[in-house]
Amino acid sequence: MKKCLLLLIYIFAAVTFAACEKKETPVPDASPAPTTAAITAAPVIPAEDGFVYVHNGVRVVLGAPAADIIAGLGEPRSVREEPSCAFDGFDRTYIYTDFYVETFPIDDIDYISIINFRNDNVRTAEGLYIGAYTEDMTAVYGESYNREQGMYTYEKSGTQLAILIDDGVIVQITYYFMILD
Amino acid sequence: MKFVKIALLILITAFFFVAADRLLMPKYMSQSHEGRLTREYYSSEKNHSVIFIGDCEAHENISPAELWRTYGITSYIRGGAQQLIWHSYYLLEDTLRYETPDVVVLSVMAMQYGEPRGEEYNRLNLEGMRFSPTKIRAVRASVLPEEDTLSYFLPILRYHERWKELNRDDFNYFFRRKNVAHNGYMMRSGVMAVDFENFIPGRRLADYSLPDICWEYLDKARELCAEKGIELVLVKAPTIYPYWYREWDDQIAAYADRHGLLYVNLLELADEAGIDYSIHSYNAGFHFNVQGAETIARFFGGILTDNFNLPDMRGDDQTAAVWERKLEAYDAMKAAQEREIAETGRIRTLTY
Numbered sequence: 251m252k253k254c255l256l257l258l259i260y261i262f263a264a265v266t267f268a269a270c271e272k273k274e275t276p277v278p279d280a281s282p283a284p285t286t287a288a289i290t291a292a293p294v295i296p297a298e299d300g301f302v303y304v305h306n307g308v309r310v311v312l313g314a315p316a317a318d319i320i321a322g323l324g325e326p327r328s329v330r331e332e333p334s335c336a337f338d339g340f341d342r343t344y345i346y347t348d349f350y351v352e353t354f355p356i357d358d359i360d361y362i363s364i365i366n367f368r369n370d371n372v373r374t375a376e377g378l379y380i381g382a383y384t385e386d387m388t389a390v391y392g393e394s395y396n397r398e399q400g401m402y403t404y405e406k407s408g409t410q411l412a413i414l415i416d417d418g419v420i421v422q423i424t425y426y427f428m429i430l431d
Numbered sequence: 432m433k434f435v436k437i438a439l440l441i442l443i444t445a446f447f448f449v450a451a452d453r454l455l456m457p458k459y460m461s462q463s464h465e466g467r468l469t470r471e472y473y474s475s476e477k478n479h480s481v482i483f484i485g486d487c488e489a490h491e492n493i494s495p496a497e498l499w500r501t502y503g504i505t506s507y508i509r510g511g512a513q514q515l516i517w518h519s520y521y522l523l524e525d526t527l528r529y530e531t532p533d534v535v536v537l538s539v540m541a542m543q544y545g546e547p548r549g550e551e552y553n554r555l556n557l558e559g560m561r562f563s564p565t566k567i568r569a570v571r572a573s574v575l576p577e578e579d580t581l582s583y584f585l586p587i588l589r590y591h592e593r594w595k596e597l598n599r600d601d602f603n604y605f606f607r608r609k610n611v612a613h614n615g616y617m618m619r620s621g622v623m624a625v626d627f628e629n630f631i632p633g634r635r636l637a638d639y640s641l642p643d644i645c646w647e648y649l650d651k652a653r654e655l656c657a658e659k660g661i662e663l664v665l666v667k668a669p670t671i672y673p674y675w676y677r678e679w680d681d682q683i684a685a686y687a688d689r690h691g692l693l694y695v696n697l698l699e700l701a702d703e704a705g706i707d708y709s710i711h712s713y714n715a716g717f718h719f720n721v722q723g724a725e726t727i728a729r730f731f732g733g734i735l736t737d738n739f740n741l742p743d744m745r746g747d748d749q750t751a752a753v754w755e756r757k758l759e760a761y762d763a764m765k766a767a768q769e770r771e772i773a774e775t776g777r778i779r780t781l782t783y
Contacts, residue, residue: 330631330672332672333718421635
């Protein structure tokens with residue numbers, strides 16, 4: 251009888267805890283870590299060595315906590331809060347006249363996820379701007395890009411610089427923090 | 432005697448197993464209410480003329496209560512947070528195990544997503560499905576490589592570590608949980624106007640082609656509906672965000688045209704529908720508030736009745752009695768939410 255009991259307890263324990271060993275920490279996506287499924291968000295590491303946008307001396311580092319950076323950039327024209335489809339917290343978009351910055355939350359802290367230029371008044375730290383030409387891009391960033399139709403993407407230390415070219419002219423410049431992919 | 436003891440032991444073990452499973456499962460009562468949506472369907476009556484399927488564009492933007500009140504249409508929304516198109520397909524298949532509606536309305540917003548968006552959304556959409564071959568197929572089609580398929584059928588395999596974070600809800604709702612939705616509609620009051628002055632169009636994309644896998648599942652949904660004699664309608668809710676590209680819309684419209692389906696892009700019909708973006712959204716254009724959802728229901732219900740021979744069930748005493756009770760609960764929550772907004776600016780009544 252005791253053996254039988256032990257066997258049952260063993261089976262119960264084995265089945266219950268079987269999942270422990272193979273469970274990995276998922277990479278967080280743009281929505282906050284849910285409390286529902288005991289998923290633990292991996293720590294976000296700022297991409298200091300990746301592509302960095304510099305605006306009036308403020309370094310906008312992808313993956314960095316947003317609060318100080320946003321404060322340094324000055325008052326945005328508007329802030330848009332995008333609700334997560336189910337969980338508490340918001341992706342936020344800080345809209346400035348010449349660019350906008352998107353953030354994502356993890357554990358009540360917002361991190362920089364995307365920077366997008368809105369016009370030709372701003373330049374990348376390396377000097378590229380909307381309205382420049384394909385050859386300007388390759389002169390600055392080289393030929394090591396991935397190309398999907400008109401989108402040229404450079405990768406560097408966990409960041410992407412995506413440049414959309416239409417008829418030889420740059421029409422969009424966007425920085426991405428790659429952990430979100 | 433020995434046999435009885437063993438049987439007793441197995442029964443006791445099974446009891447504790449089930450009890451532990453029930454205790455450790457998230458209750459979705461104080462947060463992430465969307466986790467209740469899939470499960471709630473099974474306790475509804477199964478005689479709906481219209482079934483809506485889709486992500487939050489479905490379960491937050493149209494009011495079945497208003498469809499009933501205005502047109503006598505019986506409807507249910509099988510929606511879910513970040514419901515992907517393969518989730519939608521299998522929830523459709525699941526629904527058709529219980530009933531055969533006249534019309535299925537599929538939200539097309541999720542057609543842009545060809546990849547899973549995270550385990551949490553698989554859980555929210557699929558965990559509540561009743562066990563069936565459909566659920567097995569749904570889980571197999573959805574799980575991420577790091578997920579344990581079996582845990583969708585034995586949730587304790589996933590949640591056994593939750594004992595460390597058990598809270599009052601886990602005990603209060605151990606036996607019985609409240610409803611979060613009104614025939615699948617999640618009600619939200621409050622107003623946050625759309626800021627059109629600082630509207631940002633979507634970033635330009637390298638490739639606007641909607642993913643192949645989405646077309647495959649849309650084909651399957653269309654074929655399943657055709658097989659059952661159900662009219663499939665495609666719809667885009669009139670939400671301003673997330674951005675809906677013209678190129679995507681053209682692809683959906685072409686598909687609908689090719690297969691003789693009705694496609695309604697409510698974004699283009701917002702004025703005609705009477706939608707006022709300064710008062711009808713509670714979060715600046717992402718979702719509609721209850722007044723917005725009712726406005727959409729009145730307009731879209733008209734399109735449905737114009738195009739399909741949907742019965743007005745208000746003359747059926749039995750159905751009318753059921754909906755009378757539904758309307759009571761709906762109106763009570765709406766009044767409570769509006770009172771809370773007026774008094775505190777925040778909604779507290781999200782279950783009933």
